[in-house]
Amino acid sequence: MKIKAEKEFWSGLMFLAFAVVAIVMSRGYSLGRAGQMGPGYFPLALGVLLAFLGAITISQSFVKEGEKLDALRLGPLLTTALSVVLFGLLIEVAGLVISVALVIAILGIGLRSATWLELTALTVGLIVFAIAVFVFALQLPLPIWPTV
Amino acid sequence: MDVFSNIALGFHVALSLQNIGYCFIGVLLGTVVGVLPGIGPVTTVAMLLPISFTLTPESALIMLAGIYYGAQYGGSTTAILVNIPGEASSVVTTIDGHKMAGLGRAGPALGIAAIGSFFAGCTSTLLISFAAPPLAAVALKFGPSEYFSLMVCGLIAAIVLARGSVVKAIAMVVIGLLLGIAGTDINSGIRRFTFDFRGLADGIEFVALSMGIYGLADVAYNLQKTEEKAGLVHEIGRIWPSWADLKLSTPSILRGTALGSILGVLPGGGALLAAFAAYTLEKKVAKPPRHFGEGDIRGVAAPEAANNAGAQTSFIPMLTLGIPSNPTMALMIGALMIHGISPGPGVMNERPEMFWGIIASMWIGNLMLVILNLPLVGLWVKLLSVPYRLLFPAIIVFCCIGTYAVNRNPFDMYVMAFAAVFGYLCLKLDCEPAPLILGFVLGPMMEENLRRTLLLSRGDVSILVTEPISLGFLIISALLLLVVAAPFIRRKREEALRE
Numbered sequence: 052m053k054i055k056a057e058k059e060f061w062s063g064l065m066f067l068a069f070a071v072v073a074i075v076m077s078r079g080y081s082l083g084r085a086g087q088m089g090p091g092y093f094p095l096a097l098g099v100l101l102a103f104l105g106a107i108t109i110s111q112s113f114v115k116e117g118e119k120l121d122a123l124r125l126g127p128l129l130t131t132a133l134s135v136v137l138f139g140l141l142i143e144v145a146g147l148v149i150s151v152a153l154v155i156a157i158l159g160i161g162l163r164s165a166t167w168l169e170l171t172a173l174t175v176g177l178i179v180f181a182i183a184v185f186v187f188a189l190q191l192p193l194p195i196w197p198t199v
Numbered sequence: 200m201d202v203f204s205n206i207a208l209g210f211h212v213a214l215s216l217q218n219i220g221y222c223f224i225g226v227l228l229g230t231v232v233g234v235l236p237g238i239g240p241v242t243t244v245a246m247l248l249p250i251s252f253t254l255t256p257e258s259a260l261i262m263l264a265g266i267y268y269g270a271q272y273g274g275s276t277t278a279i280l281v282n283i284p285g286e287a288s289s290v291v292t293t294i295d296g297h298k299m300a301g302l303g304r305a306g307p308a309l310g311i312a313a314i315g316s317f318f319a320g321c322t323s324t325l326l327i328s329f330a331a332p333p334l335a336a337v338a339l340k341f342g343p344s345e346y347f348s349l350m351v352c353g354l355i356a357a358i359v360l361a362r363g364s365v366v367k368a369i370a371m372v373v374i375g376l377l378l379g380i381a382g383t384d385i386n387s388g389i390r391r392f393t394f395d396f397r398g399l400a401d402g403i404e405f406v407a408l409s410m411g412i413y414g415l416a417d418v419a420y421n422l423q424k425t426e427e428k429a430g431l432v433h434e435i436g437r438i439w440p441s442w443a444d445l446k447l448s449t450p451s452i453l454r455g456t457a458l459g460s461i462l463g464v465l466p467g468g469g470a471l472l473a474a475f476a477a478y479t480l481e482k483k484v485a486k487p488p489r490h491f492g493e494g495d496i497r498g499v500a501a502p503e504a505a506n507n508a509g510a511q512t513s514f515i516p517m518l519t520l521g522i523p524s525n526p527t528m529a530l531m532i533g534a535l536m537i538h539g540i541s542p543g544p545g546v547m548n549e550r551p552e553m554f555w556g557i558i559a560s561m562w563i564g565n566l567m568l569v570i571l572n573l574p575l576v577g578l579w580v581k582l583l584s585v586p587y588r589l590l591f592p593a594i595i596v597f598c599c600i601g602t603y604a605v606n607r608n609p610f611d612m613y614v615m616a617f618a619a620v621f622g623y624l625c626l627k628l629d630c631e632p633a634p635l636i637l638g639f640v641l642g643p644m645m646e647e648n649l650r651r652t653l654l655l656s657r658g659d660v661s662i663l664v665t666e667p668i669s670l671g672f673l674i675i676s677a678l679l680l681l682v683v684a685a686p687f688i689r690r691k692r693e694e695a696l697r698e
Contacts, residue, residue: 059364062628066370073377073392080389086658090384090391093646097373104370111366120627127422128623131415131595132616138599139612151596158592162422165588173589177596189253191604 056117063108070105073098130161146196151178202328209328209555213563218261218556221254225262226564229269230571234277234579236284238594240270242414244530246597248406248537249604256538257553261560263534267527268320268510268561271470272568275312275503276579280305280435283583288470288506291478295491295498302494307440309576311448311496313569314440315504319456320565323511326460327518328558331547335519338544343651344662348672350645353522355676356465357637359683368634371625375635378403379642386650398610405533407611408639410598411618412625412632413526418591419619420626438573440496448500451481455501459508464515465524473509474502511561518554519544522641526633529640537605 054060073094083089134154141150152174159170185191212218232243244263251259274289279296292312299308341349358368381392382402393399440448458480459473481501482491491498513524514531521542523529535542540550547554572579602611625632656662664670 058628059367062367062370062630065624065628065630066367066374069374069377076392080384080391081387084658085653085660086656088646088650088653090387090389093649094377094380094391097377101370101373101377104366104373107366108364108370118629123627124423128419128620131419131422132619134595135415135599135612135616135619138603139609139616142599142603142612143609147600151600154596154599155592158595162588165592169589170592173592177593181596181600184250185600185604189250189604191249191253192607193600193604 054112056112056115057120058118059108059112059115061120063105063110063112066101066105066108070098070102073101127162130158134158134161143194144197146194146198147181148178148195149197151181202332205332205551205555206328206559208551209557209559212257212552212556213261213559218258218560219563221258221262222265222560222564223567225265226269226272226567226571229266229271230273230276230568230579231582232266233270233273233275233289234582235585235590236277238417238590239287239413240267241526241530242410242417242594243270244527245406245409245413246594246601248530248534249601251534252537252605256535256540256550257556259534259538260531260553260557261564263531264514264557264561265564268507268564269568271503271507271510272313272316272572273579274506275316275499276309276572276576277583279308279312279499280576280580281583288474288510289503291474291502292499294478295493295495298492298494299496299499303436304494304496306436306438307444307496308499309435310438310440310573311444311500312503313572314445315448315452315455315500316507317565317569318452319459319504319508320511320568321562322456323460323463323508324558324561324565327512327515327561328555330464331515331519331554331558334515335544335547338520341544341668342666343648343655344666344669345672347645347648347652348663348669348676349520350522350641350648352672352676352679353516353520353524354634354637354641355679357524358634359679363629363631365680365683367630371630371632371634372638375638375640376642376645378408378635379639380646385643385647396610398608398614402643403639404602404606404608404611404614405530405639406605407602407615408618409526409530409533409636410602411615412622412636414594414598415615415619416622416626416632418594419623421587422591435576438576444496448496451485451497451501452504454480454484455504456508459505460512462505463509463512463524470506470510470513474506477501477505507565514557517542518546518557521546521644523637526636529636532640 077091077094077098080091081089082091134157137157138150138154141153155170155174159165182195185193228243229240232238232240243266247263251263271288274284275292278284278289278292279300282293282297284290284293296308299305354372358365358372381399383390383400390400455477458477462473462476478498478501481497485497489495513528516522516524517528517531523532532542540546599612602615622632652662664673
């Protein structure tokens with residue numbers, strides 16, 4: 052059999068993956084019964100429904116002509132995701148100033164889009180703005196400097 | 200209380216110095232993100248949710264609402280002048296608006312867009328103040344079974360009106376529902392789908408999820424395209440349209456307002472659908488000679504009126520039923536919940552000052568927008584010269600700081616990164632994220648209402664179809680699904696929703 056609609060096929064597979072996780076995990080919670088729904092009842096029902104929808108989507112991808120999946124370009128995605136994770140790892144230890152500077156540095160190196168001068172100006176601008184808005188105006192207790 | 204004393208109460212709230220200020224910030228930011236392509240009202244509202252945390256609920260919602268309808272104004276400016284729709288809902292405005300600019304009539308196009316938007320904004324706000332109280336009164340009588348079926352109906356309608364495959368959209372809703380119920384189950388205390396992460400014990404943080412999906416995934420998606428060069432910016436010239444223009448456009452503005460107001464109320468409706476539908480209607484019913492596609496002023500007036508009317512009336516289901524009709528409204532519900540207000544028909548009675556304050560602020564906001572947009576239009580166009588390579592690091596940094604500020608929990612960053620990857624995959628696979636966000640917000644409410652329904656009926660599911668109101672909602676949902684499944688209508692729908 053030939054896949055006629057790549058996007059449909061992979062979407063269906065993604066739905067199935069979610070469904071399997073939902074079904075397997077909700078079996079670990081007590082099911083109860085309809086009149087006394089346990090914590091596993093609703094998620095199991097949703098999981099079964101999702102599996103059904105995933106199966107439909109996959110089977111359609113063999114029948115109906117559809118779009119090809121264009122190439123994934125993981126570079127920008129991973130750089131974005133990594134910079135966010137890095138921010139999470141750093142913020143409580145290193146504080147706002149260093150975290151923001153490092154995030155922008157990673158984005159700048161990873162995507163090679165702006166000049167160093169632009170990135171430096173952007174970093175300074177964003178840090179000043181963020182501190183002015185979040186810390187001074189809104190009084191949110193964000194760590195600014197590293198905690199020693 | 201009658202409507203007028205309510206409106207008076209609303210103005211009393213909205214005209215306080217503080218709320219005027221937040222309203223202004225909202226519409227100003229809305230205009231800015233409306234002008235800038237690549238960042239929309241959903242992302243902006245998500246980024247400002249943490250900020251709204253520190254305000255009173257009135258001020259927070261007034262500001263967030265301003266962003267949403269303000270973006271409708273800003274989007275039209277770039278659509279007309281440079282042929283780039285700043286917002287999806289102003290895509291149709293580019294058709295005739297940019298042609299008008301090419302003919303040296305950019306000024307009147309901008310003028311009529313602002314006049315149409317202003318008229319539509321004011322009229323539909325009036326509509327909200329008359330329609331909301333009776334609707335909320337009816338909804339207050341709803342029991343759990345009615346509520347459950349209403350939510351099913353709302354979700355189905357949102358799917359039917361969304362673009363793309365219906366099966367995929369339903370699947371996205373289900374994934375949203377599943378993500379929504381992750382965390383500690385309120386009834387049993389059992390932690391569901393937390394993978395033993397302590398950070399997930401209170402569920403998935405809504406701000407992190409929506410910023411990942413709407414903010415970061417969009418950034419990653421935009422970054423792989425080459426940077427769009429802003430085209431030729433046309434001379435603006437005289438802004439005030441001539442009497443002939445006004446006379447020609449008046450019926451179109453009225454039709455656009457009416458259509459937009461109706462479509463805005465529907466789940467899944469709102470500004471985008473309204474603008475498309477209004478343009479399609481105009482092409483059919485406008486008085487000849489018609490020059491649509493070649494710079495007909497009515498092709499600007501009608502969709503601009505409609506998208507603003509739709510943006511305004513999409514607040515009705517959110518404020519009266521607690522059911523979001525689009526992702527922005529889902530975020531508003533999130534904002535209410537941050538303030539400990541459970542959205543639903545009770546809000547109007549329990550917090551009349553907030554409810555009517557928001558409505559009154561919409562009039563004030565619309566007035567501010569006209570003033571902001573017409574004389575300052577040149578300034579907004581300059582914003583387009585901000586290159587994306589500088590904009591995107593700023594978006595990412597604000598998503599990080601904003602999400603962190605909500606709970607001061609670094610774990611939310613990892614959730615956000617995960618949501619970004621997932622959101623990017625969804626974009627690549629043509630799976631609309633909007634149904635997922637709606638499902639996420641409604642997940643816990645749906646489970647709770649289903650649980651109560653079945654508890655009352657002792658496990659008998661048939662109660663959902665024996666109670667007349669509940670049955671009514673389910674019949675509407677079934678009809679909607681049947682309608683989309685019918686081949687003829689499916690073709691029409693694909694045509695209508697195609698960009």
